[in-house]
Amino acid sequence: MKSKIEALPDWRSSCPLSSALDLFGDKWSLLIVRDLAMHGPRTYSQFLAADEKISTNILASKLKVLEEFGLIEHLNPDASSRGNPYKLTEIGAELAPVGLAFREWALKHLGDIHPQMTHLPIAIK
Amino acid sequence: MKSKIEALPDWRSSCPLSSALDLFGDKWSLLIVRDLAMHGPRTYSQFLAADEKISTNILASKLKVLEEFGLIEHLNPDASSRGNPYKLTEIGAELAPVGLAFREWALKHLGDIHPQMTHLPIAIK
DNA sequence: CCGCATCCGTTACGATACTG
DNA sequence: CAGTATCGTAACGGATGCGG
Numbered sequence: 342m343k344s345k346i347e348a349l350p351d352w353r354s355s356c357p358l359s360s361a362l363d364l365f366g367d368k369w370s371l372l373i374v375r376d377l378a379m380h381g382p383r384t385y386s387q388f389l390a391a392d393e394k395i396s397t398n399i400l401a402s403k404l405k406v407l408e409e410f411g412l413i414e415h416l417n418p419d420a421s422s423r424g425n426p427y428k429l430t431e432i433g434a435e436l437a438p439v440g441l442a443f444r445e446w447a448l449k450h451l452g453d454i455h456p457q458m459t460h461l462p463i464a465i466k
Numbered sequence: 467m468k469s470k471i472e473a474l475p476d477w478r479s480s481c482p483l484s485s486a487l488d489l490f491g492d493k494w495s496l497l498i499v500r501d502l503a504m505h506g507p508r509t510y511s512q513f514l515a516a517d518e519k520i521s522t523n524i525l526a527s528k529l530k531v532l533e534e535f536g537l538i539e540h541l542n543p544d545a546s547s548r549g550n551p552y553k554l555t556e557i558g559a560e561l562a563p564v565g566l567a568f569r570e571w572a573l574k575h576l577g578d579i580h581p582q583m584t585h586l587p588i589a590i591k
Numbered sequence: 592c593c594g595c596a597t598c599c600g601t602t603a604c605g606a607t608a609c610t611g
Numbered sequence: 612c613a614g615t616a617t618c619g620t621a622a623c624g625g626a627t628g629c630g631g
Contacts, residue, residue, distance in 0.1 A: 353493075354517035355584045357572035358500055358565050364576075366493035367622090368478075375483055385594050392479035396624045401595055410579075422594060423631075432575050438567040440483050446564060447482035450557050451489075454535075459480045492603090510613050521605050526614055547613060 364410060365436075369395055369403050371443070374412065374429065374436050382416045382426035412436070489535060490561075494520055494528050496568070499537065499554065499561050507541045507551035537561065 350363040365371060376383050376391055388400055395403075404427065407413045412433030416426045451458055475488040490496060501508050501516055513525055520528075529552065532538045537558030541551045576583055 349579060352580055352582070353519070355580075355582045356497075356500075356517065357569040357576070357583055357585070359497055359518055360576050360580050360583055361568040361572040362493045362496060366491070366496075368487045368491035371487060371491075372481075372484055375481075392481065393484055394478070396626095397595065398597080398625090399623065402622095404595095421631080424593075435574070436571055439564060439571060442563040442567045443486040444482040446561055447486040449560070451482065451485050454474060455477055455480075455485050457477070457480045458482055458485055460482070514613095521607085522614065523606090523616085524604065527604095529614095549612070 364406070367403075369393075369399060370407060371436070371440055373400075373403055373407060374433060375440055377413065377427065377429045378434065378437055378440070382428040384424060384426045385422075387426075407433070489531070492528075494518075494524060495532060496561070496565055498525075498528055498532060499558060500565055502538065502552065502554045503559065503562055503565070507553040509549060509551045510547075512551075532558070 350360075352363055353359050372391070372393060372395075373388060376388060380387070385400065385404070388404075389395065389397065404413065408427075411430055413427045414430055415422070416428050447458065448460060475485075477488055478484050497516070497518060497520075498513060501513060505512070510525065510529070513529075514520065514522065529538065533552075536555055538552045539555055540547070541553050572583065573585060
């Protein structure tokens with residue numbers, strides 16, 4: 342019984358895509374998933390060190406909803422948060438195709454308006 | 467020479483996923499692409515009639531950036547906007563895998579917290 | 592220190608009324 | 612019909628504080 346969801350979104354419609362966007366239609370959630378998919382388990386501080394420079398309150402709130410909806414969880418569920426990295430659940434890992442599709446599209450079509458873009462998904466820190 | 471981009475995003479990083487989210491990391495852009503992918507060319511009023519009930523100012527602003535970045539264009543480029551539907555460009559159409567990946571994930575994992583969700587991508591209007 | 596929470600200014604969103 | 616203008620609300624983002 343891991344579902345302790347505080348507030349469900351106000352679903353805009355019955356469309357699956359729309360519903361996914363009700364949950365992850367922001368600029369940060371998929372980047373958190375990306376970091377976990379690329380690096381494996383990752384702590385709060387490590388997320389903060391990513392190139393995109395998320396601020397602490399935003400990170401905390403995004404981690405909370407991702408955890409509420411079962412996409413991420415602490416590596417050691419019984420330990421305290423300190424130094425206890427997050428990891429992807431199986432459900433969270435299955436978001437990978439979304440990120441990869443975005444990535445493919447961006448690499449193919451964003452190069453001319455964003456020359457610094459690299460094929461590397463993220464710099465290793 | 468179709469690139470008349472007013473304001474490029476402040477790219478947060480060189481990561482392709484991050485860059486895609488800089489452009490489309492919101493709750494509406496992909497739904498506009500969805501409507502065009504499902505229904506073909508579609509007018510302003512038809513977008514407004516979708517289940518998600520986007521408001522007029524948001525729709526106008528999203529259409530503008532999608533057009534600026536070459537994802538959509540008017541069906542008849544030389545005519546006025548009135549009754550002139552938007553259609554996907556080839557670049558825009560290539561966002562389809564992103565929407566489909568989101569859709570697959572949602573259908574697989576969102577059913578229990580969103581029972582009304584249907585396998586239909588969108589109601590035909 | 593590390594993982595947040597709080598405060599607060601700024602920006603984006605959203606409903607509605609309105610215009611050509 | 613295809614958008615703007617307006618204005619209230621919610622989300623974001625930086626700085627800072629605080630408990631463990």
